[in-house]
Amino acid sequence: xxxxxxxxxxxxxxxxxxxxxxxxxxxxxxxxxxxxxxxxxxxxxxxxxxxxxxxxxxxxxxxxxxxxxxxxxxxxxxxxxxxxxxxxxxxxxxxxxxxxxxxxxxxxxxxxxx
Amino acid sequence: xxxxxxxxxxxxxxxxxxxxxxxxxxxxxxxxxxxxxxxxxxxxxxxxxxxxxxxxxxxxxxxxxxxxxxxxxxxxxxxxxxxxxxxxxxxxxxxxxxxxxxxxxxxxxxxxxx
Numbered sequence: 001x002x003x004x005x006x007x008x009x010x011x012x013x014x015x016x017x018x019x020x021x022x023x024x025x026x027x028x029x030x031x032x033x034x035x036x037x038x039x040x041x042x043x044x045x046x047x048x049x050x051x052x053x054x055x056x057x058x059x060x061x062x063x064x065x066x067x068x069x070x071x072x073x074x075x076x077x078x079x080x081x082x083x084x085x086x087x088x089x090x091x092x093x094x095x096x097x098x099x100x101x102x103x104x105x106x107x108x109x110x111x112x113x114x
Numbered sequence: 115x116x117x118x119x120x121x122x123x124x125x126x127x128x129x130x131x132x133x134x135x136x137x138x139x140x141x142x143x144x145x146x147x148x149x150x151x152x153x154x155x156x157x158x159x160x161x162x163x164x165x166x167x168x169x170x171x172x173x174x175x176x177x178x179x180x181x182x183x184x185x186x187x188x189x190x191x192x193x194x195x196x197x198x199x200x201x202x203x204x205x206x207x208x209x210x211x212x213x214x215x216x217x218x219x220x221x222x223x224x225x226x227x228x
Contacts, residue, residue, distance in 0.1 A: 032214075032215075034216070034217075036219070042221075043204075043219050043220060043221040043222060044219040045219075046216060046217075046218065049214075049216055051213070090157065092157075098170065099162055100164075100169070100170065100208055100215055100217065101159045101162060101172070102147075102149075102157075102159060102206075102217060103159070104149075104156055106156045107156060107157075
């Protein structure tokens with residue numbers, strides 16, 4: 001069965017620090033990749049997505065992610081975080097043959113200190 | 115365009131009871147998926163409906179069921195509730211555009227089983 005790993009469960013950063021959250025998946029075939037964010041008290045929102053093409057994708061709020069197929073990774077980055085980025089971040093993967101089913105990582109709680 | 119809506123937002127039930135949750139997708143979206151979110155297991159896929167047919171099913175017992183209506187609205191039902199069914203139940207709707215399908219999530223229904 002497919003699995004998604006987010007190795008950092010909790011991350012604490014100061015404002016203006018750079019962010020990189022790791023995401024690795026286990027499926028060997030063609031995948032679609034997503035990062036979702038859940039701000040405190042809010043619902044899951046799409047940050048960015050990758051289906052094909054340029055492996056470096058840009059999302060909302062200055063986030064970007066790079067798909068490295070050889071490493072089965074889709075790490076999320078932001079050059080300078082803000083206090084408002086405090087949230088939980090989820091990596092998710094779907095693949096052909098599994099319909100629209102998303103397999104989620106365990107999530108990373110990010111706290112940004114002002 | 116209005117987002118995915120879910121009703122009720124909060125629900126308290128006792129063991130053995132059954133519950134029905136409702137989801138209205140974004141207008142024009144024909145696929146509806148359901149997920150369970152708990153602190154221990156994270157986000158797990160329950161099932162997906164498309165054009166009133168279940169297209170995919172996760173690894174949950176038969177107590178969990180769902181259906182979709184002709185207007186794409188969906189309901190999920192949990193019978194014989196157990197304490198472990200306490201969770202946030204998320205609904206997501208999606209639309210295929212140029213071969214790409216992205217899920218957009220609702221705010222969820224928080225179910226507490228006593």
